[in-house]
Amino acid sequence: MPTKLYLDTARLGQMSKTAQLALFDFIRFAGEEGGSLYFDRLLRHGSQALPRPLIDHYPALNSWHGLESLAGDLRSAAGARSDSRVIVANRSSQLMRFAARLLFGPCTNILITDLTWPSYERILREQLGHADRHITKVSLRDEILSGSLDVADVVKRSVSAFSRHRCDGLCLPAVDNLGIRFPVREVVDAISRVAKLRFVVIDGAQELCHLPFSLADDYCDFYIAGCHKWMRAHNPLGLGFYGRPRSRDYVETRLSQAIHSGGIDDPLLTFSEEIVRGSQSQFGETVNLSPLFSCQGALRDFSETSRHEIRMENAARIRQVARETSWSAPLPREPFRSAIVILDSGRGGHSSPTSSVLRAAFLRRGVALTAYDDGRLRLSAPSRPLDERNLARLKQALMATSVQRKSPEDDSCVDRLPGGTTA
């Protein structure tokens, strides 16, 4: 059955209409113009630099006004200051690797939490190097999810761990992969009052275009995000924001060093920085530029997709529907909530179907979502109001899977999946 209800934006957003059209026209342009001088003009100065017939021939490329314009639109989306800088990369992990190097420049002990994305934690640990550097990890997730911690508790624990372990750097997710909105501002402010906080990196992969926020208040030194989730550009494109006066020149110098020394292995980042700095190398690597165009297209639709209140209302409805089935919906306290809803089968990892089986079971009922091997589901609330039909569809899918969970002998769902896997 085709997908009727898409609730998997936290993993990969549905590509926005303008992003689709921009990418389509970019592909046509690439097919007809190849690497001609027109391509160079388009890339650097936007579609307005093309001859009139070409502009009319590729109407969806009108949204593209060059790299500087894209950076400006990204700054607006993140509420960043106009003098801040945005860098783009093919892979977010390369930006995280760079962020880890930035952190371990002035810092010797970085505070993280168990909300940190495991891949990013691994990258941080890889950068520990030979010097006497440490990572201090605080466990908060389970207690936040269960609603037993409020913002003041989280701030207090973070400040206490930071001071006790003599930390001097922070790496925090703004929203974790299970949808917990972390009180980043409060934690940074509280730590800054009692200790020397040398560098702050924020992982905004689940925040940008999902929740309202602003980087204008200079609470972090480097902010990492992507375009393929809530922005709905589909093509992965890593974004790095910086420009806080205290660290701008430091980041700039380290970026320049990393590019020249080959410390950053990302052709798009190298290429785009060379364009911005006007120092293009003659024998550079061939770069996939299509993510730039889909990103620009998705940003055009951003105001349409950023209906935060609707998403939050939809999230509440999803929780309500889940409560009418045997799925339980952990309810963190209000400031921690986002448009991501976690549902728990309550059976743990041993007796649950595998994630792919569970996911396929929902897909057969037209619902796309993320499933985990421990039996948990992650549902990303859409930006358009959920109507009764979709809610009924979701409820039916939840009940079907919960019926199967209650009665293993019931052949209604998982047992009919390819391979006949049973939990």
Added chain:
Amino acid sequence: MERNTNSHSGGSWRSRLPILVPSAAAVVFSIICLVTGFDLQVLFLGWLVCLVLWASLMRLLAETERPTDLLGIPFAIAKDREMTEQYKRIGQNLISASLRTDSIYRMLALTRITQLADDVEMLASGNIVFETTESWRLAYEQLLRSPGLNMYRSVALVQTANYWQDEPGRRSMQVNYEMQAGGSLSVERIVILADRFWPAADTLPLEPLLSWIDEQHRHGIWIQLVRESALLDEPDLGVDFGIYGNRAVGIQELNPQAKTIRFILVFDFEELLRAENRWERLSIHAVPYRELLDRSSD
């Protein structure tokens, strides 16, 4: 005379230590065993531990004891092959010098040899003095690149506008940048600035020091600044020094005209603790350069 008496009494106390400590431990342990009713095996084990303690203390004492008699010196130094080589060389040349009988020669030679003995005494106390910047720089680089050195904390007492901006200074900075970028060393620096280079009304110091500081900041060195006037009540903090991990302390001595007289490297743990204490006290007065950058943009 009084000094000798004290030293003798101290030495006597030290010599009794290996007997007193294990004996006291054995007695206390025996009493505990009797009161709490441990079996004989445990008692025997306890006495064995005391015996090992006695042997270790004896060995430690033998290692730290400095022989003063002429015969004891070659025996004590014999276990260090490199030092024995130099000991032989110096001894042989002292014999040659003593065979010369010219009275003027003896006077001049004895003056020089006394100076040499003073220098060796200084080295023996863990201090190495460098009279030229270049020889200092080589030792500095060797220390920074030494395996296991992870943290270098430096206090720069800036009395001239071109502080460490000459060629040796620039090269030393390059080593700082290289090590910091490579992730093998964390460099932190507190810059004490004479008030004329950082007027009270200014958020940031004046050029050319500002560029010197900013360059370090850009390379990831954690820089903190403090005005010299803020340290008036704690004059002992106004020292130009560096702490090399937990290995050594380097001190730069300046004359009243802010010219470097000498550099001293001290390989002594007590001195290291004193330097760390000075660093902590300085940190209270210092402001991170990054904070000043934030303030300057407001």
